[in-house]
C-alpha cells in the first residue's frame with residue numbers, strides 16, 4: 001500500500017526503553033490521515049535490503065492532539081522498535097501508511113468502559129479512553145494499567161492528566177509486578193485473580209450503566225482476563241481486544257468459515273474474478289486455485305494494505321460487498337464472529353467461494 005513520508009517533529013522518552021514520536025501531517029494529507037481512536041500506523045523501512053513493516057497504534061486522540069503520535073516500546077533483538085526508540089530523531093522522515101484498524105467500535109449509549117492495558121498496550125487504550133471522555137456522551141472510564149515498576153510506566157504524565165481532568169468520570173488504577181518497597185499501590189499482574197477480585201467494584205456502580213471492556217497487551221494476560229470476565233457472564237461481544245504479539249495458532253485442515261456478501265453470483269469456477277476497491281480505485285484479478293485473496297491482488301500490483309500476511313496484524317481488513325468467501329478459522333483470533341457477520345474479513349486468510357467477489361478495503 002502507498003506510504004507517505006511524515007516528518008518527526010518531536011520525540012519524547014517515555015521510560016528507559018520506550019519513546020513517543022510526534023508527526024506533523026502536511027495540509028494535503030490531512031484527510032487521508034484523519035483517524036479513529038485506537039487505529040494504527042504501519043511504519044515501513046528497509047532491513048538488509050528487504051522492505052519490512054510494523055504496526056504502531058496512535059496514542060494521540062483525534063480532535064484533541066494536533067499531531068499524530070505513536071508510542072513504541074523497544075523489543076530487544078527487534079528490527080524496527082530499537083530503531084524508532086534509540087535512533088529516530090526530530091527532523092527524520094518516516095514512511096507510513098494511512099491509519100487503519102477497527103479496535104474501537106462506536107458506543108451508542110452511556111456506558112461504563114473498563115480498559116485493561118499492559119505496557120505499550122496503553123497506546124490505543126489511552127487514545128480511546130481519552131476520546132470517550134473528551135467527547136462527553138455520559139461514559140465513565142475505568143483504566144487499569146499494569147507495568148513492571150513505576151519507572152517503566154509509558155505515557156505516565158498524560159494518564160495522570162486525564163485522570164485529574166476527568167476525575168468525576170474516570171478512575172485510574174495502576175498495578176506493578178516488580179515494584180520495590182516504596183510502592184504502596186496494587187501489586188501483581190492483571191490476571192484471572194485480579195479480574196475476579198475487582199469485577200464486583202467495576203460492576204457496582206450506582207448509575208447502572210452497561211459495561212464494556214477494552215484490553216490491549218500480551219495475549220496471555222488478555223486470555224486470562226477474558227476468561228475471568230466470561231465467568232461473570234460478560235458476553236464476548238462486550239470484550240474488545242487488540243494484540244501486539246499474536247502468533248496465529250495452526251488451524252490446520254479445519255473447514256473455512258463462510259462470509260456472505262450482498263449478492264451470490266454463481267459457483268466458484270476456473271474464471272473466478274476478484275474485484276477490490278482500494279483508495280477509491282478498482283483492481284481486478286483472476287483467482288488461481290488455492291490462492292488467498294491478498295496474494296491474488298498483490299499479483300496484479302493492487303495497492304492493497306498488508307504486512308504480516310498471516311492474519312495477525314489486521315492491516316488487510318476489508319469488507320466483502322458481493323459474492324461469498326471462506327476464511328480460515330484462525331481469523332477469530334483477530335476478528336470476532338460479529339465482524340464476519342458484517343462481511344468483514346482479512347484478505348490474507350480468505351479465498352473466494354463464488355464466481356466473482358467484490359471486496360472493499362476503504363469501507364471498514
Ligand SMILES: Cc1cc2nc3c(=O)[nH]c(=O)nc-3n(C[C@H](O)[C@H](O)[C@H](O)COP(=O)(O)OP(=O)(O)OC[C@H]3O[C@@H](n4cnc5c(N)ncnc54)[C@H](O)[C@@H]3O)c2cc1C
Pocket residue numbers: 040054055056057058071072073074075076077078079080081082101120123124242243244245312313314
Ligand atoms: C495492530 C498492532 C498495533 C501495535 N501497536 C504497537 C504500539 O503502539 N507500540 C509498540 O511498541 N508496539 C506495537 N505493536 C508491535 C509492533 O508492531 C512490533 O511487533 C514490535 O515493535 C516489534 O517489532 P520489531 O521489529 O522491533 O521486532 P521483530 O524484529 O519483529 O521481532 C524480534 C523478536 O522479538 C519478538 N517479539 C516481537 N514483538 C514482541 C512483543 N510485543 N513482545 C515480546 N517479543 C516480541 C519476535 O518474536 C522476535 O523474536 C503493534 C502491533 C500490532 C499488530
Ligand code: FES
Pocket residue numbers: 305306307308309310311312313314315316317346347348349
Ligand atoms: S496482512 Fe496482516 S492480517 Fe492480513
